[in-house]
Amino acid sequence: MKKRINFYRYIFHIILLLACFEARASLTSDQLAAKEKGIELYDQFKAISALPYLQISADAGDDEAQYYLGEAIRKNRKFIDNDAKTAYEKSAKQGNIYSMIRLGRMDEDLCVNMAKCPKSEKTAKEWLAHAESLANKQAGQGNAESMYLLYEITGKNQWLEKSAENGYPLAQYLLATEYQEGGGFFVLPSSRTDVIERWMKASAENGYPRAMSGIAAILVERKDAANARAWVERAAATGYVEALFNYGYYLAGKNSEFGFSADYVKSYALLSLFLELDGGGGAKEDAEYVISKIKTEMSKSQLDEAEIFAANWKKTHPALSFFPFKLSR
Template identity: 45%
Template sequence: MAKDCPIDQKSPIDWLNKAKELAEPRTSAKDAEAMYVMYELTLDNTWLEKSATNGHAIAQYWMGILYKQGEGFLLPWNRAEVVEKWFKASAEGGYPKAMMEYAAILFEKGDTEGFRQWNEKAALTGYAPTVYGYGSDLAHEPDTYGFPFEPIKGYALIYLLKELDGGGGMQENVEYKLPLIAKKMTSQQIEEAIETSKKWKASHPPLSFFPDRLSQ
């Protein structure tokens, strides 16, 4: 087997060192993405904080997660503020996982309208779990957050998720949810929803679970 490998094939440690070699010089120019790459390569939280402080949305999300999980020496009320600060910054930077974390914080604080707004924004990025939740909410399956009753749009979003073909266990959710929504609709509405699904796909970012690119 070893003889089948190209002679110029790099070992994992070679690739790791090469990545560091490319990323580290860029950090001196306050390149937030390079700082985040350094964090992923080293798991040194100093790099994560530097990246987050310089505006990298994914780094900001992970800062929120770390503090939420109890990292750092903070008083309970200060911890909540810091967690919210990082999730809000990341959400405003466009990262959908942070949008949902921030939305949950708003909901816990009684800001249901804020929750709905960030939920919709996360769905608009193509974040698959939120597309599912948003579609369910619009179809009132269940009606938890006070979304308007829009079964056609709700069915369309859940139907769209069929293209994931089981990715992330989503297919089981879709097969469970669509019949529940369909019971509230006419056959004509269902046909309209399928067309709406096609239009959404053509005009919005592709569905994604936004997996981490490197080591997390």
């Protein structure tokens, strides 16, 4: 009897391993394209449009797509319902710490006030404990992102600092902004300023668009307009909505601090890209307002030139993105 029980256990574990392998199987090119499109739309605040694309890659077993699917559903319905919970759980079972944290925060979700929280396979406390255990293991192996996730789980600044020191761009940016907002202790105000600039620059150099805009603002405040302009242009080239809008706005002859020369063709072209942002965030409306002002100063040939410039920009640059925090706050 004991041998038979062990045999069944062995079969069970084999089936479990096969199921996990299937869930983590590589995406086909079409499934990967669907995932990328879904995340692109989600990052443009078009969560409803993102759903069918994310569903394709989530159904194929991709844990990140499952997480984003849960996020898109939650954003659409304003709370974690059963569909969102199911997507998070599928992702969490594959070791996705972001999904574990989201499930671990379910007792803070709007569903509590609505008395509509779906029953999860673990309690919120258990999911957070699981997330912390896994993140600790990965952090011990030098994973800087997991160090940041431990900061999110525990609220302990030491993890944010460790993550920043180990080169995670988001942690470097968050540390800089925390110091900007008065966090930390510095004997001299100049010391605080130096540390803020150091971490903001480190994050920007590591490719984080929000930090690129942040270091540009710091530099223009220091009257270093040339380097500030360079960072504005680098941030705009990433597709970061705020940075690209600012760049287009400055090219319209606004804000002389940065020292951009007015270029209505380029300004109109860049701002016209925002007309597709109908998912929220206010960028479309702001762009329409500026465009309406500069259009009156432009000739037909300039408008045609702007249209060509905009089309070429779209072909050669990343899609527009608000770059929302993956673990939205």
